[in-house]
Amino acid sequence: MSQKFDLIAIGRAAVDLNAVEYNRPLEETKSFAKFVGGSPANIAIGSAKLGQKVGFIGKVSDDQLGHYVTQYMADVGIDTTQMVKDDAGHKIGLTFTEIISPEESDILMYRNEAADLYLTTADVSEEYLAQAKMLVISGTGLAQSPSREAILKALTVAKSLGVEVVFELDYRPYTWKNAEETSLYYQLVAQRADVIIGTRDEFDVLENHHGNTNEQTIATLFKYDPKLIVIKSGVQGSNAYTKAGDHYHFGVFKTKVLKSFGAGDSFAAGFLYAYSHDLGIETALKYGSAAASIVISQLSSSEAMPDLAKLTAFIHEAERQEVH
Numbered sequence: 536m537s538q539k540f541d542l543i544a545i546g547r548a549a550v551d552l553n554a555v556e557y558n559r560p561l562e563e564t565k566s567f568a569k570f571v572g573g574s575p576a577n578i579a580i581g582s583a584k585l586g587q588k589v590g591f592i593g594k595v596s597d598d599q600l601g602h603y604v605t606q607y608m609a610d611v612g613i614d615t616t617q618m619v620k621d622d623a624g625h626k627i628g629l630t631f632t633e634i635i636s637p638e639e640s641d642i643l644m645y646r647n648e649a650a651d652l653y654l655t656t657a658d659v660s661e662e663y664l665a666q667a668k669m670l671v672i673s674g675t676g677l678a679q680s681p682s683r684e685a686i687l688k689a690l691t692v693a694k695s696l697g698v699e700v701v702f703e704l705d706y707r708p709y710t711w712k713n714a715e716e717t718s719l720y721y722q723l724v725a726q727r728a729d730v731i732i733g734t735r736d737e738f739d740v741l742e743n744h745h746g747n748t749n750e751q752t753i754a755t756l757f758k759y760d761p762k763l764i765v766i767k768s769g770v771q772g773s774n775a776y777t778k779a780g781d782h783y784h785f786g787v788f789k790t791k792v793l794k795s796f797g798a799g800d801s802f803a804a805g806f807l808y809a810y811s812h813d814l815g816i817e818t819a820l821k822y823g824s825a826a827a828s829i830v831i832s833q834l835s836s837s838e839a840m841p842d843l844a845k846l847t848a849f850i851h852e853a854e855r856q857e858v859h
């Protein structure tokens with residue numbers, strides 16, 4: 536049966552307030568531009584812009600910012616019927632960004648009592664998930680109850696329906712209490728996911744251990760359900776490993792970097808597009824890297840996501856320049 540959604544993402548949809556004054560610390564920044572943010576929302580937007588059929592499960596504030604986020608996501612073609620409004624007055628998460636230099640940019644999150652962490656098991660519909668080919672889970676949603684249980688329900692339902700589960704580690708220290716609890720929940724989901732995507736640092740968090748090699752990490756995780764593990768290493772590029780024993784590496788597309796945030800979410804959107812279309816793992820790393828390269832040269836992490844024509848033209852041009 537052909538599914539209505541190529542992917543459904545679950546978790547946080549929030550607001551980014553990005554400094555429009557570059558090369559200065561947040562203390563001295565007066566002007567910000569408003570964008571939709573939140574790692575899973577960014578991945579959903581990037582995927583929709585690439586032409587994927589996308590649904591989203593999440594909870595937003597019942598106020599102007601919650602309405603803005605839901606409307607923006609609907610406008611890019613995402614099904615927002617499962618984006619519920621928080622009826623207890625919880626506010627949407629805010630992320631301020633600071634761009635000190637291309638090498639030094641940072642984010643400051645305001646996530647006390649954030650609405651996305653109040654997603655409940657009742658907000659996760661089995662009928663909805665049954666319409667998806669793939670479920671994208673983001674790690675931050677596991678930080679607190681009741682969102683934690685909502686995500687564990689989505690995972691359990693997806694597994695029972697045969698929906699492919701992608702776990703984007705998306706570790707944000709802010710909402711977690713301690714390293715051991717974090718590692719416990721990360722491992723719980725990672726062991727059941729089909730595909731895991733994260734940075735080397737995020738896999739260290741999952742393992743609650745610093746210093747393991749990629750080979751040590753995959754050897755442990757491939758004892759469980761994962762069949763594909765992608766480990767990103769910033770400017771050093773990315774590596775993908777399959778349970779069958781294949782290893783792929785891709786470097787980066789050089790660009791005029793404005794800021795570094797947004798790289799991971801755009802990478803995931805590009806990677807998952809190629810992966811879903813069976814273009815091969817090498818091409819998936821290439822699409823992820825190209826999408827990241829495009830997004831880090833622009834201000835936002837969501838609006839800057841490329842459509843397919845822009846992504847393929849970018850790769851074509853970069854490869855043409857390499858040949859000459």
Ligand SMILES: Nc1ncnc2c1ncn2[C@@H]1O[C@H](COP(=O)(O)OP(=O)(O)O)[C@@H](O)[C@H]1O
Binds near residue numbers: 827
């Ligand atoms: N300076 C850079 N120039 C070009 N591409 C980059 C750069 N930094 C990151 N990328 C791309 O973005 C991907 C994700 O970046 P990374 O920093 O590892 O993840 P995250 O943003 O999740 O912390 C990298 O694997 C790489 O493809």
Ligand SMILES: O=C(O)C[C@@H](O)[C@H](O)C(=O)COP(=O)(O)O
Binds near residue numbers: 577795798799835
């Ligand atoms: O995920 C958030 O709540 C903040 C994001 O919207 C922000 O744009 C960001 O940090 C993206 O960073 P990435 O994980 O490097 O893609």
